[in-house]
Amino acid sequence: MVNELRPLTGADLPALLQLDQQLFLEPWSADAFQRALDTERYLALGVFAGARLVGYLVGSAVADEGELLQIGVTPESRRQGIAAVLLAEFRRWLSQRRVAAVFLEVRASARGAIAFYGQAGFTQIGRRKDYYLSSAGREDALLFSLTL
Numbered sequence: 297m298v299n300e301l302r303p304l305t306g307a308d309l310p311a312l313l314q315l316d317q318q319l320f321l322e323p324w325s326a327d328a329f330q331r332a333l334d335t336e337r338y339l340a341l342g343v344f345a346g347a348r349l350v351g352y353l354v355g356s357a358v359a360d361e362g363e364l365l366q367i368g369v370t371p372e373s374r375r376q377g378i379a380a381v382l383l384a385e386f387r388r389w390l391s392q393r394r395v396a397a398v399f400l401e402v403r404a405s406a407r408g409a410i411a412f413y414g415q416a417g418f419t420q421i422g423r424r425k426d427y428y429l430s431s432a433g434r435e436d437a438l439l440f441s442l443t444l
């Protein structure tokens with residue numbers, strides 16, 4: 297099945313919520329996604345295999361800073377370059393807005409995501425102690441940045 301990359305719309309909201317809830321312990325609310333879909337400073341992108349949403353990215357740009365807010369790929373579609381395509385498109389969007397650097401926070405336990413960010417050129421710039429809820433109580437957030 298050929299994958300298609302395109303901006304997400306309100307019609308994608310049910311699939312987006314379902315995938316986000318499947319992937320994250322603290323998923324976004326429908327309102328949070330709706331705001332991202334409706335607001336100019338956000339970018340919401342999806343990768344589709346036929347009609348099925350298999351990956352998504354939500355990011356923002358405020359002044360000269362970008363933020364990667366959420367990225368996820370269904371377990372069965374991983375290691376096929378889908379997140380890399382989403383990130384490349386986000387970087388292109390940021391560059392058009394003359395954004396100089398992009399930041400993100402990730403759970404310290406998210407080894408796959410940390411490996412992905414590392415190979416994409418991000419460097420760790422900080423740590424927020426006990427920032428996230430976790431099944432074991434709380435866990436740290438790692439802060440990463442990438443200069444564009």
Ligand SMILES: CC(C)(COP(=O)(O)OP(=O)(O)OC[C@H]1O[C@@H](n2cnc3c(N)ncnc32)[C@H](O)[C@@H]1OP(=O)(O)O)[C@@H](O)C(=O)NCCC(=O)NCCS
Binds near residue numbers: 319376411412415
């Ligand atoms: C992190 C995530 C989005 C990566 O998606 P993906 O589509 O599988 O990533 P890609 O295929 O584009 O990976 C590109 C490269 O990143 C690195 N990489 C990606 N996932 C990796 C993993 N689990 N372990 C080691 N390296 C990894 C590899 O270098 C990979 O290239 P390769 O497959 O040729 O070796 C996906 O694993 C995911 O959804 N995880 C759960 C949600 C999550 O933690 N999101 C981040 C929260 S901030």
